[in-house]
Amino acid sequence: MSTDTLAEPRTRGLQERLWEAVTGRDEQAAARLVLDAVDEGTDPEAVLLDVIAPVQARVGTEWAANRLSVAQEHAASAIAERVIAALALHPRARARATPRLGRVTVACVDQEWHALPARLLAEVLTLRGWQVDFLGAQVPTPHLIGHLHSFGADAVALSSSIPTRLPTAHAAITACQAVGVPVLVGGAAFGPDGRYARLLGADAWAPDARAAAARLADGIPVPVPAAGRQQIDDLPHLGDQEYTLVVRGRPGLVREVMSQLEDRFPAAASYTEQQREHTAQDIAHIVEYLSVALYTDDDDLFTGFMGWTAAILEARRVPAASLTPVLDVLGTELKDFPRTTRLLAGARSALEAGGPLLRSTG
Incomplete structure (x- = not known):
């Protein structure tokens, strides 16, 4: 062998x-x-x-x-x-593990607690001869930039598993590039084909640790810092303010859905206090994913999350039909937001279609 x-x-x-x-x-x-x-x-x-x-x-x-x-x-x-x-x-x-190549900083974006993929990459790069600074889970962008100023790096490898961290990842990518350090990204948050890495302007993307190590070995060109570059420069659709307004209104949206849930889904009337707490958390996650779908202007991101959520609920003996009234209330509250309305309608249609969506996301 x-x-x-x-x-x-x-x-x-x-x-x-x-x-x-x-x-x-x-x-x-x-x-x-x-x-x-x-x-x-x-x-x-x-x-x-x-x-x-x-x-x-x-x-x-x-x-x-x-x-x-x-x-x-x-x-x-x-x-x-x-x-x-x-x-x-x-x-x-x-x-x-004797360093013979360059220096790479490996970190998870802020609020990303799933550090194991990044840790695996750090160990693989160390084995292959890189000097690695592994900063661990949820690294605030100012701290990451401070580290780069203090110690330097030939590249930064950013990891994120949860798509709701994409706006934070975007800020980290632009900040690293602004100080002249190229950024390779990876993790489930960036999509199986790296679509969100490209959307957010990352210098490179890799689907796994072996591919990431190979991409770094090939060399990633140093970015030319763009003075005053903002997130809206990469994502012009943010100019409609829907993302910002939904993010700001999230607490009120969750409260409104909870207040109407029993009327629209009678089974909720018998929920225990713990079940109500879990339901509120689920609704908050739905609004959070709606927000990031607005950020990326990607219908599939929200529809896929709703299908995954339906499968999770079914596995826990909660009917997926409980999601429909949530989307209905959100649709009423956000009826003046065209992109939001499109996202909610698409997810509702996909849920009503049933089987294939749930099987593909289970």
């Missing part, structure tokens, strides 16, 4: 054993499994990307299907992070 890749049966076996360890909250077993694999000749990068990363993706899938609780998902993720830290200290990993 090559030391650079894992044979498929062995990969599946390691994945299953690691899955059992992280879902069984057995950190020692998880660490022992990973370190033994490296001792036996498996390349550390292959362990990171072919074993740990797929298991973590499975954790998210199982949570969405309501087969793992939030606490179980958090525990599994915490174990994965500590296992990665242990792997980074393995002699074979340290031997590969």
Whole structure:
């Protein structure tokens, strides 16, 4: 077997054993499994990307299907992070980690708490010979720019998993470019094809850590700073102010939907206090995704989120039909906003179409 890749049966076996360890909250077993694999000749990068990363993706899938609780998902993720830290200290990993290339700053955008994808990239880049500054989760843009001023970088790699962070990512991209540092972005927030990376003016996008490392190795041209560049320069549709007004009105919109929900969806009358709290949180997320769809002017972003939400609710035995009155109330409250009306109508039609949308987003 090559030391650079894992044979498929062995990969599946390691994945299953690691899955059992992280879902069984057995950190020692998880660490022992990973370190033994490296001792036996498996390349550390292959362990990171072919074993740990797929298991973590499975954790998210199982949570969405309501087969793992939030606490179980958090525990599994915490174990994965500590296992990665242990792997980074393995002699074979340290031997590969002598910096011989440039310097890269890896960070999650502000308010992005899903740090594991960025951590995986940081470790892969370190193994490949980059000097890496890993800043971790939710890095405020001023702090990121302060770091660049203090230590410099040949490139910044920004990670975001949640599309609602795209406006913040946009601000971070333009700020880094303004100080002459190119930005590579990655993570689910930017779309499976990188469409939002292009929309927000990132210098490069990569779908995964291997592709990101290859793109950095090829070199990303240093951007020419554009004096006074604003987000509206990239997204002229923001000039209609719909995004700003919906963001500012979000608390009131959530209250209005909650006040009308029982009349439009009678089952809500029997909700417990906890169920009402969760419902308010769900509505807030819907308005948040509506806002970012207005920011990007992308109907698919909002429609896809509503389909995913419907699938999540169904997995938790909450009828997806409860989403329709939410869209109806929002449509009434925001009837004077043309783009918003279009987004809400499209999502409502997709939900009414039913099966195919829910299956594709489950």
